[in-house]
Every structure is written in C-alpha cells, then in structure tokens.
Amino acid sequence: MDLSQINPILLVASLMVAATPILLAAIGELVVERAGVLNLGVEGMMITGAICGFAVAVETGSPWLGFLAAAIGGAALSFLFVILTQFALANQVASGLALTLFGLGLSSLLGQSYVGIKPPPTPDLHIPLLSDIPILGPVVFSHDLILYLGIAIVAGVWALLKFTRAGLILRAVGENHDAAHALGYKVVRIRVMAILFGGACAGLGGAYISLVRVPQWTEGMTAGVGWIALALVVFASWKPWRVLLGAYLFGGITVLQLNLQAAGVAIPVEYLAMSPYVITIVVLVILSADKSRAPGSLGRIFHATS
C-alpha cells in the first residue's frame, strides 16, 4: 500500500470530471420533477445522448457538434415520454422504465460500427489569469466547457426557481396541477418543456461520458449513472445546490476509491466499489432530514376536467 501515489491535485481535477455526467442528468431531472413529472428514463436518455454525441463527433470531427447532437438526441427520446405521459396519459413509472430499456437497445443498435474508435478530443479551456493560479488553476480552472456549463445550469436553475415568475409557475404546476389549471396556466405545455429540458440535460451528461470521461463507445457504458442521478434528486430534496454537492461527493468518492484500489489498500475491492453509493446516500439522507418534501403532484397524471 502506498498512499503517496495518490496525487491530490489530480484527484480533485478528476473528481470534477467524474461528477459532471451525474450533475447534468440530475439537474435536468430536478426541473422535470419540480414540474410534477417523474421520468425514470434518465438512464435511457443518457445512453442515447452518449451514442448520438459520439457518432456525430466522430463523423464531423467536432466535439461541440457532438454535444449538440447529444442534447437533441436526449430531448428526442424524452419527447417519446411526452407523447406517452402527457398526451396518451400513460403511467409515468411504466413509461419511464420502458424509455430506459428502449434507450439501451437503441444505443446498442446505433453504436455497432463505433466500437473501438477514439473520438476527437474535447479541448480544455485556458482561462487567462485564473488558469495560471498555482495549484488551483490546473485543478479548478482548466477543464472543458461542458463541465462549466453543468455548473452554470445548476446556478441558472436555482435562480430561475427562486427569483423568477417562470420558476414560480413551474413550481406551482408541480405542486398542485389542478389549482394551476384553474388559474389558467398551461400545465401540459409547461411540463412538456420541462421534460424536453430534462432530456437534453441527460443527453449532454451521457455524451460527457463517451466524449470526455472515458472517451470511447461501449454498449451500456452509462452503467447506472442515470439511476444515481434519479436518487440524487430525491435525496437532495429537489434543491439545485444540494444536487451539485451530492454529485461532487459521489464523483469524489468514486475517484478516491479507484485510487485506493490502485494503491492496493487492504480493503476488499467490493467494499470500495460500493462506497460511493453508500456514503452519498448517507450524507444526503442526513441533509434531507429537514421538512422539505416532494412536489405535491409528482408522478400524478394530469387530466383537465372542466
């Protein structure tokens, strides 16, 4: 065992990279759930985004077009969920599970000819001054654009929900859709937009895995990250900054336990492998002990009777 092999600077830098897919997927799902919709298809939308982004990036040579395609792909898959749950009024849990299974299958099909290829690299930013700060610069300020976009989305969602009328209406629709409808708000339209936003975020998160984190394409490469994102939203009490905290905690422990494994710590690998899940859940359960609760209409089907 040699803990000195673990480089703290690299650790923090890779923590931020490891956390970003979960962060993107979770903040999208948070908006969906605040609008009162439970979309369990995050995993399916992520993997679809992963292959769409990968394929387009490889074909065009531009990672940015790849990320754009990933967002569109994720949103397109979530539109299937929109049709099922908002127009056909199907059960949201069943539709979400179906979406995940469909997304996994579809991505394998699309990805058949992309196995073993390397995607074009996503360039890291070099922010003048900030990136030159010793230690902090390379750790925090020298990542790619999408990582910062993820943090910006969290801040944006927080500000939207807290300070704007659009956010208030979104919360109202999620809290009591019948009352919102009685006041004349377009419940279905607002929810459709939220679901598409959630799909686009999940798609971005998926592409971040296939283009930056890993970077290659293998079947089922999201490996349950979508489910973690779903759990994270609940344990974060539907609060944006807690989602960020949870994602970084999860990402941090994931990276740390990999490092510990490499360093040969005398703990069985299985315990190390499960530690990110256990610790993240424990911390967020403790945090969610306040009185905040789920949006009142979460998962309920809205049918305008008037």
Place this chain on the structure above:
Amino acid sequence: MSDILLSLRGLTKAYPGVVANDNVSFDIGTGEVHALLGENGAGKSTLVKMIYGLVKPDSGTMTLRGKAFTPAEPRAARADGIAMVFQHFSLFDALNVAENIALGMENPPPMRDLAARIREVSETYGLPLDPYRTVGDLSAGERQRVEIIRCLLQDPKLLIMDEPTSVLTPQEVEILFKTLRKLSEEGTAILYISHKLEEIRALCDHATVLRLGKNVGECVPSETSARDMAELMVGTALKTPTRAGRDMGDVALEIVALDAKSPSAFGTSLKSVSLSVRKGEVLGIGGVAGNGQDELLAVLSGEILTAAGSVKLHGRPIGQTGPTARRAIGLLTAPEERLGHAAAPDMSLTENAMLTGSVRENLESRGFLKWRAAQGFAEKIIEAFDVRTPGPNNAARSLSGGNLQKFVIGREVLQRPEVLVVNQPTWGVDASAAAAIRQAILDLVAKGSAVICISQDLDELMEISDRFAALNEGRLSEPRPTTGLTVEEIGLMMGGAHGMEVAHV
C-alpha cells in the same frame, strides 16, 4: 343597481350524456350581490366556469358592460375584471401567501411591494394575513382569506364566490359578509353560490335558481322564505324530517375525561373530553373543522386506542377494543372522508358493503366471504337510500359525492347499530337527499339507538339533535339542550372567531 354589468343570454353547455346548462339567461347589476342557487349537479359550477373562461359554452352569449364577452381563458376573464374564489381552494400548500397571490395575478409587482400591498388590503377589509407564511400551515378560514385577497388585489368588477362559508364559524361568516357588503357598496358585483338559504336571505339582493341546468326562477331572497327557495331548487315539496316522541333510555355510550394524542402532526389532540349519550338520543357536536372532530371519531371507532375505562359502551370498558370488535357489539361509525376512509375508492359497492358489514351481517364464515349475501346487502342499501348507480358492481369512485354519502351512511344505518357515530353525514349532499339521511338517523333513534352526529352544518344539528356540544381546540364544551339555544351562544361555544385575534399583527 340600475346598470347591468354582466348579462347572460341562452347559455348552453352539454357534456356527453348530460346537459349541464340549458338555455340559462340572467343579468347581474353593478354592485349587486346575486345568489346562484341549486342542488348538486344543477349546473352552477359549469355556469361560473363559463364566466371565468375555464369552459366554453356550446351556444349563447355573454355581454359585459354592453360589449360581447367571450373569455378564451381565465387570464382573459381576469383582465376584464372577473375574479373567482373557488369552492375547493386553488392554493399551493408548499408556497407562501405572497407567492400564491402572485400566481393569481397578471402582472404581479416585485415580492416586497406585493407583500406590503397584501398587508394593506388585508387590514382594510378586516382580513389580516402574514404574506410570508406557508399556506400549508394556515387554517381553512385563513386560506379563504388568501383567495379573497388574491381577488381583491386585482380590483375586480365581478367577484364569484363558490360556497365560501362551508368552512367558517358564524363569527367568521359575519366578518366575511361585512367584507362583501363593503365591496358591494364600492360597486363590485358579487355572484354568490351557496345552498345555505338563510345566508342568502341575509346577504343577497337577488337570486337565480337553477335546476337540472335550467333557470327555473328568480326571486328576491329577503322577501322569500327559505322553504320556498328550497322547493324551487328541488322542484317538489320538501319533507322536513319528523321526530317521533322519544323515550330516553339508559346511557348507551360514555366517554370519561379522555385525553388522546392526534396521530397526525397537524391534527388536534383531544383534551379531557367527557360526554355521554343515551338510548333514543341524538347528541350533536359542532365546531369548525380541524378542532378534534376526526380524532373524536377515531377514538370512538377504535382507530385510536385509549385507556380501557375512558370509553364505555353500556358500562363496559372498550377503550382497548379494536374497530371490528366494537362493530360486533354494536358501535358503528361513518367517518367524514368518503373516498379513502369511509369507502375504498377503487373497490365495488359490494366489496365496500363487505368491508364494514361482514361482522354484523354475517357476510363471512370461517374466513370465506359470502359474496352473494354481500351483494344482497349492497342492493338493499342502494334501494333503501335511493343511491343512484347502475348497480352494486360499480366502483365507489364512480359515484357522485352525494350518492356515495348516501351509500356509506345507509350501510351503517342498516346494520342496526346500538350506537352510531357519524361525521358530516350530509356533507356535499343535496337538500332532498340530506333530508332523507336526517330522517334515517331520526328513525334509528326512534327505535332506541343512540346517535352522535358530528357536523359543521349548524342548521342540521339544530334540526336533529337533542343536545348540542362544540369542539374547540380539542376540548368539548358542556352539552346543552338544543331547544332555545341561540346562534350567539353556539358561536361562543365554538370559540368565537377563530384566529381573528391572533392574526392581528
């Protein structure tokens, strides 16, 4: 009141299988308090939804201040000065008062200004409110204030109120009426929907009566007796429940100095409650909702267990006895919440009859269910209580509130209870069905059963009960004979105007 604000001509709206409004016409004058009367299903809600832009009429026209008025959505109606206070509060529990009010406005000012305006308007109309409190923590009366202030901030020309007094104490009703009269003097027209005839007589200038979607008559409430209005609503002469001469027997049920903690965090715990009810007697228990009614019912049904000696049936301690065992010895209960407490919504009427009737009606033997007998029992209830449903195999959820209420009350009455406890027996039931339910309760009493009737309808309690007591914050007042009791005395027993003093900040 000479100039007409809103004029409705020939409004018709049909839904598959039912005509909700059939050629309805009437006028509302500026500053007029106009009552809209009718039984459940008479089409009152559909009519006001058309005025508020939630429903589009199939035919007919509306004219507002001489101009054609066709609101495509509530937003358009609000822009034209129409505001509405809903029967089922359209509030968001997790949001605070100011946020709730902002959601009902077109162009709300920034939160800080809005909060100041809420304080100002609420003080002006004697309806104090703190803008930053979470709505989920407010009482029913305070929630209604939120709705009213939401409307007032938009400076409405027409205020629609759908059964606003069902959750208020007499004193709160008086405050509400003062507010409404003040608004009316300032020129705001009010369309007031209710089936409480005495209130309409006290408040309204004019009344339109709907029956089965048609306008069947108009009257000036202050010059028409409540009975005449009721008969106009129902369409037939109304039967007043009659009580046969009663012999009071021994004490049937007794509660002695009972303290019970509420199982829910927002509930009211019972504090040293004592009462007794004799065979052949109806004990009426009034009080504003949420003052321990549900807890009292739970203590009597056996859902909350207490010290054995604090609840006694025929002198026998039953505080530790569970619900089924209590049913077996003749103590039956019918809770207030129809869907989910009194009846299982997705189960058929036969299954629901089985759920409470199995013990006393012998609907099971050695763990096997006798479905044919249960169906027979369900059919008996449907027939005896005129429950309108295609048959006993329909789900409880498919029945209208009033019909399901007749079913759940009938189910208990037909099991020949020795003591029957009912909570809100006629809640949401139309006048003729309510009379039938009250008659059934009185018939039961005439046969020697004892009845405890918990209700928020004071007229009902005065009509059927021999003694009256009120619950206030979990304490029960001393029961008093109903003959000679005045409304003021009842109001004081109920604890005066709830929260009015507290809310003056």
